[in-house]
Amino acid sequence: MPNKIANRKVICDVLMEHAKTDKDVVVLCSDSRGSASLTPFFNEYPEQSVEVGIAEQDLVGIAAGLAACGKKPFAASPASFLSTRSYEQCKIDCAYSDTNVKLIGISGGISYGALGMSHHSAQDIAAMSAIPNMRVYLPSDRFQTRKLFEALLQDQKCAYIRVGRNPVEDVYTEDDCPFQMDKATLVRDGEDVLLVACGEMVRPAVDAAEILEKSGISASVLDMYCVKPLDREAIVRQASKARAVVSVEEHSPFGGLGSMVAQVVGQECPKTCVTMALPDSPVITGTSKEVFDYYGLNGEGIAKRAIEALGK
Amino acid sequence: MNYKSLAYDLRKDTLDIIMSGGGGHIGGDMSEMEVLVALYLAGGMNVSPQNMDDPNRDRFVLSKGHSVEAYYAVLAKAGFLDIDEVKEKFSKFGSPYIGHPNNHLPGIEMNSGSLGHGLPVSVGMALAGKMDGRGYRVYTLLGDGEFAEGSNWEALESGAMYGLDNLCAIIDRNHLQISGNTEDVMAHEKLAAKVAAFNWNVIDVKDANDLDQVMAALEEARRCKGKPSFIIANTVKGCGSPVMENKASWHHHVPTPEEYDQIVKDLESRKEALQDA
Numbered sequence: 001m002p003n004k005i006a007n008r009k010v011i012c013d014v015l016m017e018h019a020k021t022d023k024d025v026v027v028l029c030s031d032s033r034g035s036a037s038l039t040p041f042f043n044e045y046p047e048q049s050v051e052v053g054i055a056e057q058d059l060v061g062i063a064a065g066l067a068a069c070g071k072k073p074f075a076a077s078p079a080s081f082l083s084t085r086s087y088e089q090c091k092i093d094c095a096y097s098d099t100n101v102k103l104i105g106i107s108g109g110i111s112y113g114a115l116g117m118s119h120h121s122a123q124d125i126a127a128m129s130a131i132p133n134m135r136v137y138l139p140s141d142r143f144q145t146r147k148l149f150e151a152l153l154q155d156q157k158c159a160y161i162r163v164g165r166n167p168v169e170d171v172y173t174e175d176d177c178p179f180q181m182d183k184a185t186l187v188r189d190g191e192d193v194l195l196v197a198c199g200e201m202v203r204p205a206v207d208a209a210e211i212l213e214k215s216g217i218s219a220s221v222l223d224m225y226c227v228k229p230l231d232r233e234a235i236v237r238q239a240s241k242a243r244a245v246v247s248v249e250e251h252s253p254f255g256g257l258g259s260m261v262a263q264v265v266g267q268e269c270p271k272t273c274v275t276m277a278l279p280d281s282p283v284i285t286g287t288s289k290e291v292f293d294y295y296g297l298n299g300e301g302i303a304k305r306a307i308e309a310l311g312k
Numbered sequence: 313m314n315y316k317s318l319a320y321d322l323r324k325d326t327l328d329i330i331m332s333g334g335g336g337h338i339g340g341d342m343s344e345m346e347v348l349v350a351l352y353l354a355g356g357m358n359v360s361p362q363n364m365d366d367p368n369r370d371r372f373v374l375s376k377g378h379s380v381e382a383y384y385a386v387l388a389k390a391g392f393l394d395i396d397e398v399k400e401k402f403s404k405f406g407s408p409y410i411g412h413p414n415n416h417l418p419g420i421e422m423n424s425g426s427l428g429h430g431l432p433v434s435v436g437m438a439l440a441g442k443m444d445g446r447g448y449r450v451y452t453l454l455g456d457g458e459f460a461e462g463s464n465w466e467a468l469e470s471g472a473m474y475g476l477d478n479l480c481a482i483i484d485r486n487h488l489q490i491s492g493n494t495e496d497v498m499a500h501e502k503l504a505a506k507v508a509a510f511n512w513n514v515i516d517v518k519d520a521n522d523l524d525q526v527m528a529a530l531e532e533a534r535r536c537k538g539k540p541s542f543i544i545a546n547t548v549k550g551c552g553s554p555v556m557e558n559k560a561s562w563h564h565h566v567p568t569p570e571e572y573d574q575i576v577k578d579l580e581s582r583k584e585a586l587q588d589a
Contacts, residue, residue, distance in 0.1 A: 026443070047443065048443075050439065052466075052470050053466075053469065053470070053473075055466035055469070055470070057428070057432060057462070057463040057466055058432045058435070058463060058466035058467055058469075058470050060432075061429060061431075061432025061433045061435070061436060061463065061467065062432055062433070062435050062436035062439065062467075062470060063436060064422070064432075064433050064436060065422075065432070065433040065434060065435060065436020065437040065438075065439070065440065065450075066436040066437070066439060066440045066443075067436075068371075068421060068422060068433070068436070068437055068440075069367070069371070069436070069437050069440035069441065069444075070367060070440065070444070071440050071443065073436075088426055088429075089429065089432070089463075092423055092424070092425065092426055092429055093422070093423075093429055093432075093433055096423045097415055097422045097423040098415070099422075
C-alpha cells in the first residue's frame with residue numbers, strides 16, 4: 001500500500017515529542033502552519049508557537065533573535081519564499097551570526113505543481129549551499145526525516161531543510177533506516193553506475209536501479225540527504241568503482257547536487273557525469289508526478305540516462 | 313563620571329579609529345554617540361563584561377551597523393574591547409575589527425551590516441525574554457535612512473502584536489543619508505504618528521545629543537507597559553564639529569589632516585563648554 005504520510009507530518013510529530021520536555025523548542029510559521037502540517041503543534045503548545053503572519057523576513061529575523069537568547073526555533077515556511085524572500089536573513093541573522101535556527105522549507109521543489117514558478121523552489125539548494133555556515137538537508141522519506149530531525153534537535157547550528165508537500169514512497173522501513181548525521185546512506189551497492197540523489201528523487205533512483213538490474217547493470221544508489229556538508233568520501237568511494245555517475249535532483253541544473261557531485265568526481269575520479277534536474281525554465285504545468293514523468297525524473301527515465309551514460 | 317564630556321572623548325577615539333583604518337561612517341558615528349553612552353556607560357542597560365554571558369543581561373543590536381566605529385569606542389570604554397588594539401587594527405588585513413558589528417567580538421550580540429535586520433531580531437530576543445519570564449530588556453538602534461527597509465515595518469507589526477514592552481527601538485533621526493536629506497530620498501514625514509499607529513509607545517526626543525534627554529526617554533520607555541517603545545532620537549549628523557555637522561557628504565568620509573586638527577579642536581571646545589556649564 002502506498003505511503004500516505006508526508007515528511008512534513010513527521011516533522012510535526014518529532015517536534016511535538018520534544019516540545020513536551022524541552023520548553024526551548026519553538027515553532028514559527030508565516031501563516032503557514034496548515035501547509036507545514038504544524039497546526040497540531042500550535043494547538044498543543046501555543047506558548048511555544050509563534051505566528052508572524054505573511055512576513056518571511058520577520059519570520060527568520062525573529063527566529064534568529066529567539067535563538068540568540070537560547071531558544072531552539074524551527075521556522076517553517078514554503079521553500080520558495082523562505083529561500084528567496086528571507087535569503088538575507090538566512091545569510092546574516094542565521095548563518096553569519098551563527099544562531100541555532102532550523103529553517104524548514106516546506107512544499108519544496110515543484111510540490112505546488114500547477115501554482116507555477118512563483119511557488120516553486122528550484123533554486124534553494126544552490127542559494128542556501130552558497131552561504132558559509134549554512135547546512136542543507138533534503139531527507140528522502142518519512143523514516144529518514146524523523147532521524148534527521150532527531151539529530152538536528154541535538155545540535156546548535158543553523159540548517160536549511162527542504163521537504164516536499166506530498167507523501168512519497170518509502171525508501172526505508174521503520175526497522176531498517178540506517179542513518180548517520182552528515183554521511184550519505186548507501187541504499188544499494190553496485191559496480192557499473194552510481195546514482196546519487198537527494199530528497200524525493202531518491203525513491204525514483206532506487207526504482208531505476210531495480211530496472212537496470214533486470215538489464216544486467218549493477219547500480220549503486222547513494223542517498224545524499226546531506227547536500228551540505230556533502231559526503232565527498234561516499235561519492236568518491238562509489239564513483240571510483242563505477243563507469244559513470246548520474247545525479248538526480250528536484251532542482252535547477254545549476255548549483256545543486258549535480259554541480260557538487262560533478263565537482264567532486266571531476267577532481268577525485270574523473271568520469272562521465274550526467275546531471276538530471278529540472279529544466280532552466282518554468283516547468284510544465286502539472287502535478288509533481290506529471291512534471292517528473294515529463295522530464296524523465298522517474299525510474300524509467302533515470303535508468304535510460306544511466307544506460308546512455310554507460311554507452312559513451 | 314561626567315558622561316556628557318565622556319561622549320566627546322569617545323568622539324575623539326572614534327575619529328582616531330577612522331583615521332587609522334582609512335575609512336568609516338563618521339557622520340552617523342557622531343550622531344549616535346549619546347545614545348550609545350546612555351545605554352552602555354551611563355546605566356541605560358544592564359550589561360557589562362562581567363555579565364555578558366548571563367541570560368538575564370540586557371541585549372543591544374546595532375541595526376545601523378555601519379556606525380560601528382563609535383560602537384567600538386563605547387564598547388572599549390565599557391571594558392569589552394581594548395581601545396588601543398581597535399585603533400591599531402581597525403579595517404587592517406586579518407583584523408577582527410571590521411567595518412560592521414561582528415559577534416565574534418565580546419559584547420556584540422548579532423552581526424549586522426545590511427540594513428533592516430536589527431528590529432526583527434530584537435523582536436525575537438524580546439519574545440524569548442517573555443517566553444522565559446526573564447526581566448531583561450532589548451534595545452536596537454536604527455538609522456533613519458534604514459527605516460525605508462520593509463522588514464522594519466514587518467517587525468513593527470509583530471512587536472506590537474506580542475506586546476513586547478521589554479523592547480525599545482531607537483531611531484537615530486539625523487535627517488541625512490548617503491544621498492542627501494532623508495525627506496528627499498524617501499520621506500518619513502509623520503514618523504511618530506506612523507509608528508504610533510502600529511501601537512508602539514513613541515517617545516520624541518528633541519535633542520538626543522543631550523545625554524539627559526536620552527536617559528529620560530529610556531526611563532520613560534522602561535515605565536511603559538503592554539507595548540514596545542520607539543524613541544525618535546533627533547540628532548545632528550556629524551555632531552561635534554561644524555566641519556562635519558549636517559553634511560551628507562560626511563556619511564562616509566575620512567578627514568584630511570587639516571580637518572582632523574580642526575575637529576579635534578572643536579571636540580575639545582565642546583567638551584570644555586559642557587564642563588563650564
